Amino acid sequence: MVPRIADRPLLFALPGNEGFASRLASALDAEEGELETRSFPDCETYLRLATSPAGRDVAIVCTLDRPDPKFLPLIFAASAARQLGARRVGLVAPYLCYLRQDKSFQPGEAVTSAAFARALSREIDWLATVDPHLHRYGSLDAVYTIQSSVIASAPAIAEWIRHMIERPLLIGPDIESEQWVSTVAKLVGAPYRVLRKERFGDRDVRISLPDMEDGLGRTPVLVDDIVSSAQTMIETSRRLRSIGLPPPVCVAVHALFAEEGFATLKKNAARIATTNTVLHSSNAIDISGSLAAGARSLLHSL
């Protein structure tokens, strides 16, 4: 039975998310709603939902890299949908921001992960995201009070590696990355190593290597969840080359890349491949299918 239009979920894409939302809509058999937005001369945001969400299950699609200017437009969209009679209003944020500051390291530091989660939880009914950067938090439920669905990128990344790289040796640049790299390695059926990282500042990182003897003759594939300054991947690539390994393939889930970091990493890597949670020229792995599968139950609240 083909569902009536009004039963199909309705997706609204914030600017920059149209392509991803369109793939998601296909995978979910959802309707793409029309969202108009622009900046007034005083830099306030105008926003209009040109497709009526009345009685519909709605998802706002908005990835949350460089999040500060995105928050108000996002809550304006969610609030408008609710005001106009949407049944439930969720957020598909392929990249979810503000998970890194999960405690006060110095007295007086804002625990932005908790403040952001609290503010966002008040505005939406549910949340779907890909591989959130959970470190000290066991799950999103530790900070988000709304229902959430966490989608793993490992299957899509593993499939890409299997098709593209012969005899890979997967490498995680630090202990935090072990959770991603071990899962991907298992799915690929390849060995992996996890290195040790010491961080001396936002952009100052040093790496120490474990025994790499049996890795020689394989293609090193660095895997991490987030690349922003890219210092960790750059430094790791250099250290691997210093012991005679070839330039590595660098794979990341979330391409937050500062421009300079991306340029430097390109010089030190055989190839850079990222998923499309954050729009970037390095995107090579489509995650929208996995996200659709994970978001389906949240989006159909029948």
Added chain:
Amino acid sequence: MVPRIADRPLLFALPGNEGFASRLASALDAEEGELETRSFPDCETYLRLATSPAGRDVAIVCTLDRPDPKFLPLIFAASAARQLGARRVGLVAPYLCYLRQDKSFQPGEAVTSAAFARALSREIDWLATVDPHLHRYGSLDAVYTIQSSVIASAPAIAEWIRHMIERPLLIGPDIESEQWVSTVAKLVGAPYRVLRKERFGDRDVRISLPDMEDGLGRTPVLVDDIVSSAQTMIETSRRLRSIGLPPPVCVAVHALFAEEGFATLKKNAARIATTNTVLHSSNAIDISGSLAAGARSLLHSL
């Protein structure tokens, strides 16, 4: 009796508000707290209150022109203050944003004034601001659920005009401005006129003139609350000159000026003077004393 340090209110300035906060602190005998903030390489905000707010009455000072990137840092500061034991946490926003879209003019439009007020009201205990742009709302209480104090700029503006302009004729460019211009005119002891404006788009405005016979021989002083594109003031200045009046003095409360608008207005005005609710090269009228007087009762919650 000199109050103990811990009894004095504590002000934290978000970036760009340090000068205004400093004047405010003097006027209120408040302490200026130290707030550290910076951007991580991934463009998330780091924020730390380096002065402990424990047990103190706190005000965050943050004017809200160009508001979208400012909202998260603001709520991080408020939330950190609360987390660290502040007694009450208020916001001094010399300019308060998102009051212009106060209804849906087209179906589906987000009523951003209501959504913003709701989100902000959840994060702070009270709010002090200067001349909010209330049009269809009778008062801030129509949208804000927290205690608020509205400070009038008219006395400070009137004093400036009395000292600087001989034989002024005050002119409001449209009906909405009548509330400001009539009050200022009364305080100055000068006549005033209100013109009629038709708006055809964000930057397309046409002005019609009332009878100006008895204004000849006076210095026209245009008074409005907000200048952003400045099209209203530019068009009004041109119309006044077309009937033989000299270039007007242009006075505004909130200098939101788009760069191009300011440059064009300068060519059409004898002088531009604004209050310092929004930092701008045209600031000539200090409003911090009036704001301190209005915020005092909110800040001392003893």
